[in-house]
Amino acid sequence: MELFFNPFDNLVCILLGISFTVWFTLLLVFIIVPAIFGVSFGIRRLYMKTLLKLFEWATLRIERGAKENNHLLYKPYSNAIIAKEPTSLEEEIKEIRRSGSNRDLNSAPEFEMSDIFYFARRGVASIMDDEVTKRFSAEELESWNLLTRSNNNFHYISLRLTVLWGLGLLIRYSFLLPLRVTLAFTGVGLLVFLTCVIGLLPNGRLKNFLSQKVHLMCYRICVRALTAIITYHDSENKPKNGGICVANHTSPIDVIILASDGCYAMVGQIHGGLMGVIQRSMVKACPHIWFERSEVKDRHLVAKRLSDHVEDKSKLPILIFPEGTCINNTSVMMFKKGSFEIGATVYPVAIKYDPRFGDAFWNSSKFGMVNYLLRMMSSWAIVCSVWYLPPMSREEGEDACQFANRVKAAIARQGGLVDLLWDGGLKRGKVKDTFKEEQQKLYSKMLVGTQEDRSRS
Amino acid sequence: MGSRASTLLRDEEIEEIKKETGFSHSQITRLYSRFTSLDKGENGTLSREDFQRIPELAINPLGDRIINAFFPEGEDQVNFRGFMRTLAHFRPIEDNEKSKNAAVSEPLNSRTNKLMFAFRLYDLDRDDKISRDELLQVLRMMVGVNISDDQLGSIADRTIQEADTNGDNSISFNEFIKVLEKVDVEQKMSIRFLH
Numbered sequence: 001m002e003l004f005f006n007p008f009d010n011l012v013c014i015l016l017g018i019s020f021t022v023w024f025t026l027l028l029v030f031i032i033v034p035a036i037f038g039v040s041f042g043i044r045r046l047y048m049k050t051l052l053k054l055f056e057w058a059t060l061r062i063e064r065g066a067k068e069n070n071h072l073l074y075k076p077y078s079n080a081i082i083a084k085e086p087t088s089l090e091e092e093i094k095e096i097r098r099s100g101s102n103r104d105l106n107s108a109p110e111f112e113m114s115d116i117f118y119f120a121r122r123g124v125a126s127i128m129d130d131e132v133t134k135r136f137s138a139e140e141l142e143s144w145n146l147l148t149r150s151n152n153n154f155h156y157i158s159l160r161l162t163v164l165w166g167l168g169l170l171i172r173y174s175f176l177l178p179l180r181v182t183l184a185f186t187g188v189g190l191l192v193f194l195t196c197v198i199g200l201l202p203n204g205r206l207k208n209f210l211s212q213k214v215h216l217m218c219y220r221i222c223v224r225a226l227t228a229i230i231t232y233h234d235s236e237n238k239p240k241n242g243g244i245c246v247a248n249h250t251s252p253i254d255v256i257i258l259a260s261d262g263c264y265a266m267v268g269q270i271h272g273g274l275m276g277v278i279q280r281s282m283v284k285a286c287p288h289i290w291f292e293r294s295e296v297k298d299r300h301l302v303a304k305r306l307s308d309h310v311e312d313k314s315k316l317p318i319l320i321f322p323e324g325t326c327i328n329n330t331s332v333m334m335f336k337k338g339s340f341e342i343g344a345t346v347y348p349v350a351i352k353y354d355p356r357f358g359d360a361f362w363n364s365s366k367f368g369m370v371n372y373l374l375r376m377m378s379s380w381a382i383v384c385s386v387w388y389l390p391p392m393s394r395e396e397g398e399d400a401c402q403f404a405n406r407v408k409a410a411i412a413r414q415g416g417l418v419d420l421l422w423d424g425g426l427k428r429g430k431v432k433d434t435f436k437e438e439q440q441k442l443y444s445k446m447l448v449g450t451q452e453d454r455s456r457s
Numbered sequence: 458m459g460s461r462a463s464t465l466l467r468d469e470e471i472e473e474i475k476k477e478t479g480f481s482h483s484q485i486t487r488l489y490s491r492f493t494s495l496d497k498g499e500n501g502t503l504s505r506e507d508f509q510r511i512p513e514l515a516i517n518p519l520g521d522r523i524i525n526a527f528f529p530e531g532e533d534q535v536n537f538r539g540f541m542r543t544l545a546h547f548r549p550i551e552d553n554e555k556s557k558n559a560a561v562s563e564p565l566n567s568r569t570n571k572l573m574f575a576f577r578l579y580d581l582d583r584d585d586k587i588s589r590d591e592l593l594q595v596l597r598m599m600v601g602v603n604i605s606d607d608q609l610g611s612i613a614d615r616t617i618q619e620a621d622t623n624g625d626n627s628i629s630f631n632e633f634i635k636v637l638e639k640v641d642v643e644q645k646m647s648i649r650f651l652h
Binding site: 081082083095096099100110111113114115116117118119120121122123124125126127128129130131132133134137422426430431435436437438439440441443444447448 | 484487488491494495508509510511512513514515516517518519520523544546547574575578579595596599600601602603604608612615616620628633636637639640641642644645646647648649650651
């Protein structure tokens with residue numbers, strides 16, 4: 001028995017050895033070496049163009065298939081489905097009253113039974129479609145991108161399309177996924193190892209220089225681990241030392257995307273496990289701002305540490321995501337004003353993902369981190385655009401809140417996102433009662449205000 | 458992720474809902490997608506908590522009354538048919554419908570049915586009358602703490618005086634219709650779809 005297996009075993013071993021060597025050589029030459037030097041062969045862009053053509057074809061096939069079967073396609077619309085009137089409470093109720101009476105509006109009655117129409121319509125309209133809840137789940141695509149996870153018209157697929165989808169599945173899971181996982185481990189491993197090594201050097205220019213190079217290199221490897229195709233715009237506005245970089249938040253990948261093009265000081269809570277190990281080794285090479293869980297609640301402490309860091313011009317710009325949670329990249333939600341109170345120059349950055357290649361949004365209530373990363377690594381690619389906006393500072397007479405809103409509006413405008421005043425915290429928590437009280441106050445003015453006029457006349 | 462909306466809703470069901478409510482095929486599939494995205498428990502029905510999760514509804518002073526309109530007497534869950542039946546009240550009245558003679562049963566979005574929806578928002582105990590107490594409670598919901606009990610009481614009294622024609626100190630549905638006969642109910646209680 002043994003004799004029979006031995007030569008076979010040998011052959012298998014030799015074959016495995018050869019394929020591993022080839023594999024790693026390819027990896028090294030085409031991916032890791034360019035990552036170290038920051039150059040690109042353009043392979044990813046070619047890949048992206050090919051995929052786009054494929055998706056268009058797939059969508060046409062589905063539409064044709066649906067027409068042949070005389071069925072109606074489910075067409076998702078990322079914009080509103082109902083017409084929303086942007087009029088205020090006062091205007092609308094006055095209009096309702098006006099339509100119901102011939103009386104002169106100056107002697108308007110205090111209360112009309114028809115006032116309830118305003119609240120009823122607003123309420124039911126928000127049930128049909130509201131601005132907030134849809135931001136916490138992935139955006140719906142208009143064309144199919146050969147991933148089952150984003151298909152609603154599953155049964156209109158022809159044979160050719162199914163074959164293509166199967167091929168895509170094979171390529172993604174048996175070729176791309178292992179490749180990417182290998183790269184990810186390489187990138188993270190190198191980061192931890194090299195930053196520890198650099199941490200042994202004395203503080204000074206050499207250490208800073210090396211630390212920057214190491215960080216950039218490892219992040220670039222991670223970028224390739226996700227097959228992220230990133231287009232950076234307006235790089236002349238890149239954040240400088242002593243400033244704060246703010247960006248809209250869609251997923252933890254945002255950090256990798258920004259940090260592979262520039263060096264930042266990260267801010268965050270210290271985690272346990274693998275994340276903790278990475279955080280602790282990063283901080284050996286250059287100063288990041290990590291908080292203990294207990295310190296996070298203390299706003300003054302947080303503000304003090306941030307402003308200390310910002311004042312030291314030799315330290316890197318801070319990277320902060322003021323929304324505080326992941327939003328699905330169709331809108332920008334309320335910015336927490338903490339980072340805008342410090343008084344440093346703010347460098348806004350807008351990040352917009354192209355959802356056709358893979359949805360980068362992390363729905364943390366649906367997927368854990370590992371599950372999320374696996375989904376990222378098994379989609380086609382992550383394609384996004386990054387815009388560096390010109391720096392902004394707080395103006396005279398502007399408070400932190402208004403400043404935050406101004407920055408938010410600029411980011412929303414550049415990224416083509418909807419600018420919302422709602423708090424991203426609504427993903428998990430209830431809305432504050434103060435908003436309802438505001439509505440009640442506005443309405444009361446309509447009832448009581450007219451009474452004052454009456455008593456005056 | 459986009460829900461597998463159209464695959465879970467059968468064509469026959471869509472036809473039935475179309476006949477009952479008058480919504481178009483695409484509107485029904487869109488609203489089904491909305492229904493499933495609100496249904497966090499994924500059991501095919503919505504509870505009151507599912508509605509309260511909508512921030513714009515939670516800040517509406519009459520939010521709870523509106524949510525109540527979806528649930529029939531004594532029930533805690535509403536399925537998609539019930540959901541659509543209630544939403545149908547807000548479908549705009551199309552021109553070709555106006556000229557139709559009264560069909561066997563009145564369409565859900567007729568003027569009378571729209572007024573009935575509004576009437577039920579006031580009528581807390583569903584006894585087909587709006588008493589002074591009920592009117593006060595609803596007014597209190599709309600104004601919060603900003604108006605005193607006395608002022609609110611006199612507003613309620615005045616309103617009932619103007620509307621009540623048979624002297625029973627409450628407003629019946631017919632009296633309600635009479636008070637609002639000049640109001641453009643068709644437009645004010647309708648939500649226009651973009652597609």
